[in-house]
Amino acid sequence: MTAYLLRRGGQTILTLLVMSILVFVGVYLVGNPVDVMISATATPQERADLIMRMGLDQPVWVQYWHFLKGALSGDLGNSFLYNRPALGLIFERMPATLELAFSALFMGLVVGIPLGVVAGLRPSRPESRGIMAFSILGFSLPTFWVGLMMILLFAVKLDILPASGRGETVDVLGVPVSFLTLDGLSHIFLPALNLALFKISLVIRLTRAGVSEALQSEYVRFARAKGISEWRVVFLHVLKNTLIPLITVVGLELGALIAFAVVTETIFSWPGMGKLIIDAITTLDRPVILAYLMITVLMFTVINLIVDLAYTLVDPRVKIDGGSE
Amino acid sequence: MMTSMTGRSDYTLELRGLETVFDGDKGAIAAVRNVNLAIKPGEIVGLVGESGSGKSVTGLSIMGLIDRPGRVSKGEILLNGEDLRKVPAKRLRALRGDRMAMIFQDPMMTLNPVLRIDTQMMEAITAHDPKIDKTIARNRCRDALGMVGIPDPEERLYAYPHQFSGGMRQRVAIAIAMLNNPDLIIADEPTTALDVTIQAQIIAEMQKLCKERDTALIWITHDLTVVAELTQRVYVMYAGSVVEEGPLDDILDRPLHPYTQGLIRSIPSDNEPGARLFQIPGMTPPIDRMPKGCRFHPRCPYVQLDCLNDVDLVEQGAGRHVRCVHPISQGEQIS
Structure with a gap:
């Protein structure tokens, strides 16, 4: 029974890992959230600042690495929109x-x-x-x-x-x-x-x-x-x-x-x-x-x-x- | 011996002109027609025939277990003199499992897979005696399991059906049938699905138990060798009717009906090694396309023109009956 539960737990972790990679890359490919969020009148400087603050200037695998580190400590990041923990x-x-x-x-x-x-x-x-x-x-x-x-x-x-x-x-x-x-x-x-x-x-x-x-x-x-x-x-x-x-x-x-x-x-x-x-x-x-x-x-x-x-x-x-x- | 509430009878069970039909689009079609049968306490009777001969339907009709669209349409079913066709449903249920019990063919299917053995045994007792002390009922279940040769009966009460082999499951089914010490047991090919050694054990066991308790036993089978080991009297059924009836030895030694003779000749052990097995030509007619007159005539080696006339079951010598226009005479017997 314990072995069964452990095996099921392992499978779950693997599923979560694969799913998060797919979603991460998928959303990255679809578009830039900054385009949606920032007002049309923002200067290029403001825009660049925001992108840096959100860490979106980093390569996608670095961004994913940050996400993974946070996830392991129970932090799945802040919502871009509400700036509160997701x-x-x-x-x-x-x-x-x-x-x-x-x-x-x-x-x-x-x-x-x-x-x-x-x-x-x-x-x-x-x-x-x-x-x-x-x-x-x-x-x-x-x-x-x-x-x-x-x-x-x-x-x-x-x-x-x-x-x-x-x-x-x-x-x-x-x-x-x-x-x-x-x-x-x-x-x-x-x-x-x-x-x-x-x-x-x-x-x-x-x-x-x-x-x-x-x-x-x-x-x-x-x-x-x-x-x-x-x-x-x-x-x-x-x-x-x-x-x-x-x-x-x-x-x-x-x-x-x-x-x-x-x-x-x-x-x-x-x-x-x-x-x-x-x-x-x-x-x-x-x-x-x-x-x-x-x-x-x-x-x-x-x-x-x-x-x-x-x-x-x-x-x-x-x-x-x-x-x- | 229990006597019934409504009358006394020498017979545990008597069927008089039983007819069971199945309602269909083209009207009612008889699966069993004008069956007469009588069995005394402690007697073992064989009901023999090919698939489709109506032997199982006869058994289920006695128990009142024919499902729609089937129904018993004619005749009397007298259990200890009480006509089961006239009693209310409640009385029939009280008799079922108590005074008469049935065992089915496939032991893998007869026990409910999701209920424990003790649940399935206890309910057979409590259904007829709701106020019984649970410990007493449980002890009866345990003893019944022990009686049919199941080791560690106390422990096995807690098992589920899938934890038993086929032979053991059939023993459990027999134990359940015997729990209330019924007057009549109908066994519908209970050993057909089992291998030969287990079959022999179970037959011996049933024979012993019925003798000890004076239980009447109707053994339904297609296998004449089983009948030869077990029974005293035989009813041979073909296409829904009894075609021959009599003491076992007489029938085996000197069959009067060509169908019975065919069945006996089909037993493999009667043949020389390497010799071709005898087969009755053709097959049982479907119940909605019964031939006219003697229903066996299309397959009969001795068929004559007058076989197209209807024929009744008539007495032919001591205790023997046959439904044949030209019963096999002494000279035609094949030894």
């Missing part, structure tokens, strides 16, 4: 994005699994067909359009839910969260639902496929031959087998949720990382871009690790060991 900027915005992503994931599971079970148990019933039709819509309609329609319906026409912002927040361990206040809940509901729509559809389909496959299996027939209740057959024998593929996909999708949050955050003016990274890209604010991607890669790694560990809880056939795969 990491700090991201950490300020991260809770809002994570709250949104986890709320959407929660909705996806809480709504998707029961609907998937219903559709899997009785595929030919009208309610099951309705559920499947809904899931096709959830897959096909673009997130930004659904978001706009939701605002139009719930905020403008019906005027029952707010269209933007986080609402009232409470601090939990120093982190502001919305879902603990009624006002905050009403604010997070629409963006979370918007973001969750695709996940709900995905979870419905996965659950339905898993349930109908398990129902045809010999072990379900054998379980029924024992005379146990249909309730136990479905919720223990069938559902536990269905969870295996579900965990894989949900783990991968959590990363996608955080990434796709950009669109939803823009539509609902949700003050998360999405807005920050969009701004950073347009202004070529390299430290912020880099810091954002480093954090994202780290999060993905941690999520994947949790997924692998969760496997061992659900599927007894999976064992984690330090040996080669």
Whole structure:
């Protein structure tokens, strides 16, 4: 187990290194941030001073070396735009994005699994067909359009839910969260639902496929031959087998949720990382871009690790060991 | 011996005119037709036939485990005199796993891969006796595992199915089937997926356990050699119907139905080394395209014109029945 964790840690560091080189060189090639930042009326002298102050006159490998040294001591550099530590900027915005992503994931599971079970148990019933039709819509309609329609319906026409912002927040361990206040809940509901729509559809389909496959299996027939209740057959024998593929996909999708949050955050003016990274890209604010991607890669790694560990809880056939795969 | 609540019967199980159909676009198609079968306590009966002969469907029909679009459409299924087609679903579930149990063909598939053995055993007990003391139930599970020859039963209760070999898994399945001391066990080709030595062990074990407990056993198989080792009476099924029935030795020595004769001649050990194995020509007809009259006539070496007439199962000598217009006479027997 320790060997396994060490190996995973090593892989993560390697990924971070390669990714940072690619982004560093990529942003360097795209353009000069000074062109974006400095006012049109600045003198050539002012311009040269700024370039030197930011260290942009150095060769790219020297700049990268400075970045690497800083990164090893936990400093990913200051934002060109705000002249504040990039990491700090991201950490300020991260809770809002994570709250949104986890709320959407929660909705996806809480709504998707029961609907998937219903559709899997009785595929030919009208309610099951309705559920499947809904899931096709959830897959096909673009997130930004659904978001706009939701605002139009719930905020403008019906005027029952707010269209933007986080609402009232409470601090939990120093982190502001919305879902603990009624006002905050009403604010997070629409963006979370918007973001969750695709996940709900995905979870419905996965659950339905898993349930109908398990129902045809010999072990379900054998379980029924024992005379146990249909309730136990479905919720223990069938559902536990269905969870295996579900965990894989949900783990991968959590990363996608955080990434796709950009669109939803823009539509609902949700003050998360999405807005920050969009701004950073347009202004070529390299430290912020880099810091954002480093954090994202780290999060993905941690999520994947949790997924692998969760496997061992659900599927007894999976064992984690330090040996080669 | 348990007597049922609704009546008494000499037979543990009696099938009278059982018909099971599958509903399709072209209407209901019978997979099993007019099957009569009776088995007494402690008796071991073989249900023999090729794939598609309806033997597994018969077993599942008895258990009430036919999935839609299939359904039992006619006949009586009497377990200790109680007609399972007339009892409510709750009563059927109470009988299933308690008074009658079933073992399936592929031991790799019958146990749930993600649940521990003790979970899968305990539920078979608690489903029928929810208030039972957990320690007592657990001890019963342990004893059942020990009984079917699993070493370290106490420890193995905590194992998962993938930690057992195929033979051991089938033993676990047998232990589960026997947990509640049922009156009837239906074994659907339980040794087909296992190698020959394990097969012999399991057959011997089942024989012993059923004798000790006076359990009636229906052994479904395509393998006549297994039937020869195990059973006292045999039902030969073809294309959804019983074509011959009688005491094992009589049938093996002097088959009356050409199909039975074909099955016996197909056993490899009957042939000279290097000789070509006998095969029944053709194959079982698909259930939606059954031939008219005797369903075996297209493959029968003795076919005559009147074989196109429908034919019933008729008594032919002591305790023997055959469904054939021209049963094989003494002179035609191949030794």
